[in-house]
Amino acid sequence: MTRDRYSSVREAPINPDHWYAVATTDEVRREPVGTVVWDRPVCLFRDSAGAVHALEDRCPHRLVRLSRGRVVGDGIECRYHGWRFGNDGQCLHVPGRDPAGIPETARAKGYPARDQDGFIWVFPGRPELAESVHPMPMPEWGDLDFIPSIAPLSCEAHFSFVIENLMDMYHDHLHQRHQPWSADALLEVNRGEGCVEARYSATAYYRIDRIWSALQLALPALRRPHPVPLVVTYEYPHWKARLGDEFTLYGVFCPEGPRRTRVHLVHYTSLHRLDSFRKAPAAVRRGVKRCLRNIARRLLKRLISQDVPMIEEEQRAYDTAPERRPLELNRALHAVQGLIGKEARKAAGEPARASQQTL
Ligand code: FES
Ligand SMILES: [Fe+2]
Secondary structure, X not given: XXXXXXXXXXXXXXXXXXXXXXXXXXXXXXXXXXXXXXXEEEEEEXXXXXXEEEEEOOOOOOOOOHHHOEEEOOEEEOOOOXXXXXXXXXXXXXXXXXXXXXXXXXXXXXXXXXXXOOEEEEOOOOHHHXXXXXXXXXXXXXXXXXXXXEEEEEXXXXXXXXXXXXXXXXXXXXXXXXXXXXXXXXXXXXXXXXXXXXXXXXXXXXXXXXXXXXXXXXXXXXXXXXXXXXXXXXXXXXXXXXXOOOEEEEEEEEEEEOOEEEEEEEEEEEOOOOHHHHHOOHHHHHHHHHHHOOOOHHHHHHHHHHHXXXXXXXXXXXXXXXXXXXXXXXXXXXXXXXXXXXXXXXXXXXXXXXXXXXX
């Protein structure tokens, strides 16, 4: 059966020549952790200096998961027969065997890995391209004016359904009063190399200019609706939203397979309007940042718990009747679908089309 453009998007592979956010920095301590990027099992661990490494999560001996083993020195030891591997994946020790007799092929595949802005990033594509591409920058992570909150979103759906949910600001109907803004109108859609930007006008009620501003979330009487620009961007394969200068929200993606997607939402509350806070010594601000970390997590989790059933429902509808076509009115989503198709063609080594069309 030949695929039309719509089903090509719903079945699109990832372009592996990007950095994917496979875990939070806190999740990877010294001992190995198993994770998955687009059906590739990946084992993460830290060496004695704290640097993070990523190997294929398969021992070359009998293909059991290396993440069931333990870290020894700067490398990893398989749990089954105790073969030891350096952090580049080369087998260095086989119990009872002279090291000179260990074949070159006794090697676990390695992936470029980075620990940056609160996340462990892995590059599953061509390693020689890793240095020329960058993980999604989150400058707020190290800025004392911004308080991060992180919440995981995990769903049984293709990543295209997830990114479309995040780019479509008209679904505030679903979130009712829980979302601190509502989208009024889509103003423009801009396409760039590897990205789609959608600009909306919006109304927000949340403004952090007093120490007690957070109460606006709980007490509707304190809310003062005001117009704000809302800019959402798909910087393939990740997502970013900026609501005026009040806050920024990121969605860093790890598509685990064709029907399973993991995203971490990272919300940054800006305290830049709180003059007294900004004048405080850096040590105090650091302490406040540490204490308030994850302050918006409950809000994020509530929004996620409303989004996930809708996204999974879309996936089920597609799987049940793949010939049915939805009636999408938001042109930002047409551009998103175009970009997913373009990246999939790049991954397949197909030449780029002269002009990017929409579905
Ligand atoms: S399966 Fe890993 S050492 Fe045998
Ligand atoms: Fe949502």
